[in-house]
Each structure stands twice: as C-alpha cells, then as structure tokens.
Amino acid sequence: MxxxxxxxxxxxxxxxxxxxxxxxxxxxxxxxxxxxxxxxxxxxxxxxxxxxxxxxxxxxxxxxxxxxxxxxxxxxxxxxxxxxxxxxxxxxxxxxxxxxxxxxxxxxxxxxxxxxxxxxxxxxxxxxxxxxxxxxxxxxxxxxxxxxxxxxxxxxxxxxxxxxxxxxxxxxxxxxxxxxxxxxxxxxxxxxxxxxxxxxxxxxxxxxxxxxxxxxxxxxxxxxxxxxxxxxxxAGDEGVAFGDLETVPPSGRAGKVLGWLVPAVVLGLIAGGVVRHGWEGGLRMFLLWVGVNGGLAGLGTILAGGHPLTILAGVLSAPFTSMTPVVGVGLVTGLVEASLRRPRVGDLERLNEDIASWKGFFRNRVTRILLVFFFSSVGSVIGTFVGIPWLASFLGG
Known part of the structure; x- marks a missing residue:
C-alpha cells in the first residue's frame, strides 16, 4: 500500500x-x-x-x-x-x-x-x-x-x-x-x-x-x-467483518437481575421495618419512599414544564415504576403529557428550528414531552439512590 x-x-x-x-x-x-x-x-x-x-x-x-x-x-x-x-x-x-x-x-x-x-x-x-x-x-x-x-x-x-x-x-x-x-x-x-x-x-x-x-x-x-x-x-484479515455490528445485543442476565434488585431491596427494607417497628414503622418507611422518589420525579417534571396533572402522575407512579424494570416513570409522564398537550402540526413543522435553542425546546410540545420524560426519569433515579440509604438508616434507628 x-x-x-x-x-x-x-x-x-x-x-x-x-x-x-x-x-x-x-x-x-x-x-x-x-x-x-x-x-x-x-x-x-x-x-x-x-x-x-x-x-x-x-x-x-x-x-x-x-x-x-x-x-x-x-x-x-x-x-x-x-x-x-x-x-x-x-x-x-x-x-x-x-x-x-x-x-x-x-x-x-x-x-x-x-x-x-x-x-x-x-x-x-x-x-x-x-x-x-x-x-x-x-x-x-x-x-x-x-x-x-x-x-x-x-x-x-x-x-x-x-x-x-x-x-x-x-x-x-x-x-x-x-x-x-x-x-x-x-x-x-x-x-x-x-x-x-x-x-x-x-x-x-x-x-x-x-x-x-x-x-x-x-x-x-x-x-x-x-x-x-x-x-x-x-491484508485479508477476515476479522474485519460486519459480524454482529448490525444487530442490537439482548440484555444480559446480569442486567435483568440488577433490574429486579431495587424492588427486592426496597421491599426487603420495608418488610424489615414492619418486623422491627411494627406496621406503623413499615408505613412510615413506605411513605418515606413515596415522598423521596415521587417527590424528586415530580420536581423533574416541574423543571421540564409539565402539566399539573402530569406532575401528579409522576409523583404517584414513580415510587412504583422505580421498583420494576418493565415500565419507567418517564413513560407514564411522557404519555400523560402527550395526551394533555397533544403536539400540533405547527410543532412538527417548526421542530427543526425549535431544537436550536432552550426556549424552542420548551416551547415545542414534541420536545417538551421528551424533556418531561427525561427529567422525571432522572428525578426518579436520584430518588432511588437517595431513598434506599434513608430507608436503611430508618431501619437501623
């Protein structure tokens, strides 16, 4: 060559x-x-x-x-x-x-x-x-x-x-x-x-x-x-081939196990609270989980400019969707926001222009739905990382 x-x-x-x-x-x-x-x-x-x-x-x-x-x-x-x-x-x-x-x-x-x-x-x-x-x-x-x-x-x-x-x-x-x-x-x-x-x-x-x-x-x-x-x-290197580069690898076993680890830990902590502090203690731990996870998901939805009912949907669903890898809170808030504020023809026509600025991202209903989806998901993830240690500290208290 x-x-x-x-x-x-x-x-x-x-x-x-x-x-x-x-x-x-x-x-x-x-x-x-x-x-x-x-x-x-x-x-x-x-x-x-x-x-x-x-x-x-x-x-x-x-x-x-x-x-x-x-x-x-x-x-x-x-x-x-x-x-x-x-x-x-x-x-x-x-x-x-x-x-x-x-x-x-x-x-x-x-x-x-x-x-x-x-x-x-x-x-x-x-x-x-x-x-x-x-x-x-x-x-x-x-x-x-x-x-x-x-x-x-x-x-x-x-x-x-x-x-x-x-x-x-x-x-x-x-x-x-x-x-x-x-x-x-x-x-x-x-x-x-x-x-x-x-x-x-x-x-x-x-x-x-x-x-x-x-x-x-x-x-x-x-x-x-x-x-x-x-x-x-x-040089005739047969290793340089498409192989599996055109396919999407399935989720590994470790990823599936990890997806169910959060609900197992949360439910285990709440159950431990019932055993150690009675039903009242278990209820308090459950409400703590709802407040932290749902509250941060709701805050994320607020930051994205979500509809009041979308915010409520995020607060109520996040504590439960975070305990399953099947449905995320972003799917719930995104679909609710899309139902309450349906994208208009003008939103689709202006999408290429609106994505050039923050103002356009929030003004356009299509991108605002995606921001609601994203920020509520991030809020719930943060709520999970914060909520589990709090539950553990309450159980040990």
Whole structure:
C-alpha cells in the first residue's frame, strides 16, 4: 500500500492498483462542502462512498424530516432517550450550521449531488443510525444515559459562539483525537459504539464497494481508524467483518437481575421495618419512599414544564415504576403529557428550528414531552439512590 497525503484532510491510498481517496470533513463547513465537490470533479472516480445511511440521506434530502414523527409510538417503544439524544445532537450541529451558514450534513448531500451530476454511482456506507443508537443505549446504564444527555444538553445550548475558523480547526487530527479520548474516559461504552465500531463498519463497506477508484467522504474523526482497518482488509484479515455490528445485543442476565434488585431491596427494607417497628414503622418507611422518589420525579417534571396533572402522575407512579424494570416513570409522564398537550402540526413543522435553542425546546410540545420524560426519569433515579440509604438508616434507628 502507498499513502500519499494530498492535503491535511485528504488521504490517497493505493492497494495493488486500487485507489481509495478519503476526504475528511467537519460536517458543518463551507470549506468541506467545496472541497468535496472539487475532489469528486477533479478525480472523476468510479464510485463515491458517503458516511451516511439511506434513512438519514432520505431525511437530509427532505425538508420536512420530522413531519411524520409519532411521539406516542416513540415513547411506547422505549425510544424516548434515543430520540432526545438525536434531537440534541441535531441541535448542536444546527447551531454551528447557523453560525457558519452551512446545514448539518451538507457535505454528504453535496457528494451525492456531485456524483449524480457526473453520472457516478454512489454508495451509502454508514450503519443505520437507529442500530447505532440502540447499540449504544443497550450498553449504557440509565444513569449513564442521563449523564450523556446532560452533557449534550449543556453543550448544545451554551452561549459561546463558534466561528467558522474554529469549526475548520476541528478537522485537525490532534484536536479530534483529544475529543475522542475525553469521550472514552467519560463514557467508554458509548465511544466504542459511536466511533470504534463504525470505523470497522465503514472500512468494510468501503472495501466492498465496487470500483478501482473511489472517493470516500467521511467525518475527519474517522480518518485514522478507517485507514487502519482498510489496511487490515487489504491484508485479508477476515476479522474485519460486519459480524454482529448490525444487530442490537439482548440484555444480559446480569442486567435483568440488577433490574429486579431495587424492588427486592426496597421491599426487603420495608418488610424489615414492619418486623422491627411494627406496621406503623413499615408505613412510615413506605411513605418515606413515596415522598423521596415521587417527590424528586415530580420536581423533574416541574423543571421540564409539565402539566399539573402530569406532575401528579409522576409523583404517584414513580415510587412504583422505580421498583420494576418493565415500565419507567418517564413513560407514564411522557404519555400523560402527550395526551394533555397533544403536539400540533405547527410543532412538527417548526421542530427543526425549535431544537436550536432552550426556549424552542420548551416551547415545542414534541420536545417538551421528551424533556418531561427525561427529567422525571432522572428525578426518579436520584430518588432511588437517595431513598434506599434513608430507608436503611430508618431501619437501623
């Protein structure tokens, strides 16, 4: 293999006569869009590969990408966290795009349009985004999801302005590597799914794409990993394959046992209270659990701007939903809020604009339902961590 660096963001790889030209982009950069168009036009490849899946490409080429969103179905299917994370990530990219004048994903769209104009076949080489998010969620605890979403929310709506020059600097390998290392130390299981697995997946899809000369458009953060795995593909390493990367792993036995551990501990403590302090003591411990868990879930619902009846539903249901891994308080509060404040057509039409600000997130009924779902869930989790030690101290008192 020979490796010729054309620019800081373009790598030309040659494998036994086959050329693969990798173009690293910043995802929301005018320079990236222009560079993508220029490379495809000048190289005139046999094929173009883009780091996007068919569903996201279809959404990118449709102006009303959220018009068919069914928030009820999302919550019932347990995808509330995934949708909120997706919206927050879109919010972050949209905010940068507004400041740089480039919509998120514009360089991928430009690559496809350039290929179509020149009559060059193009291939979508990324894994389905829903599979990626579901794999990440399956590996992350509820508390880990809360930490991740809190970090995303904080970064998405911070007031600091990001200039086009700063966005361009994100394409430098060292800066991106530092970001990856920070993500790995914060939530390594998420970094593995979002970055490492997709490096393998992208490399294999690129390698299997037809054509002796390919132009490949990917985020700059994937360049190093893709080059490494392409070299393994060229060496005939059969380990670089899709394998189970397109499936969502089922919950392990340990996770299922842990899910029932909380109710066992809570009920055991309350039963111990009855034995030690009589029925009155057991009742007091039960009311303590209801007050702490339900109260914090209700507080979370208030912070999200939930309807008064939604707040009441959170307070009453959290002490019981927290003792089962089957139904969470977020599902209850989310569905109640969605029933009381049904999303309007205008909410769906404005969703892409409203996610660019905190005010828009709370104003739009779709995102407010998701915030109610999220904050009430976090409140209940905190209530569980606080409530169990309190019950234990009361039992020992």
């Amino acid at each position: 020979s490796d010729v660096h054309t620019t800081d963001t373009v790598k030309r790889l040659v494998f036994a006569g086959r050329e693969i030209i990798l173009v690293g982009t910043a995802h929301v950069s005018k320079q990236s869009v222009e560079e993508v168009r220029g490379v495809i036009r000048e190289e005139a490849p046999d094929g173009v590969c883009v780091e996007i899946d068919p569903q996201r490409l279809s959404a990118l080429r449709q102006e009303e990408r959220w018009s068919n969103l069914d928030v009820y179905r999302v919550l019932r299917e347990g995808r509330g966290f995934m949708l909120l994370a997706n919206l927050v990530l879109s919010s972050f990219q949209r905010r940068i795009g507004l400041e740089t004048g480039v919509k998120p994903g514009e360089e991928m769209k430009a690559a496809v349009e350039s290929a179509e104009e020149l009559g060059i076949p193009y291939h979508t080489c990324d894994r389905d985004v829903q599979v990626t998010l579901r794999r990440a969620w399956a590996r992350t605890s509820l508390w880990g999801r809360a930490k991740l979403l809190a970090a995303l929310l904080a970064s998405a709506f911070e007031d600091e302005k990001i200039s086009a020059e700063e966005v361009e600097r994100l394409k430098r390998t060292d800066a991106l590597q530092a970001m990856m290392e920070e993500l790995a130390s914060y939530l390594p299981e998420v970094k593995e799914v979002l970055i490492d697995e997709r490096d393998v997946y992208l490399a294999r899809r690129i390698w299997e794409s037809p054509g002796r000369k390919l132009v490949v458009v990917v985020g700059a953060g994937h360049l190093e990993g893709i080059v490494r795995h392409l070299e393994r593909c060229a």
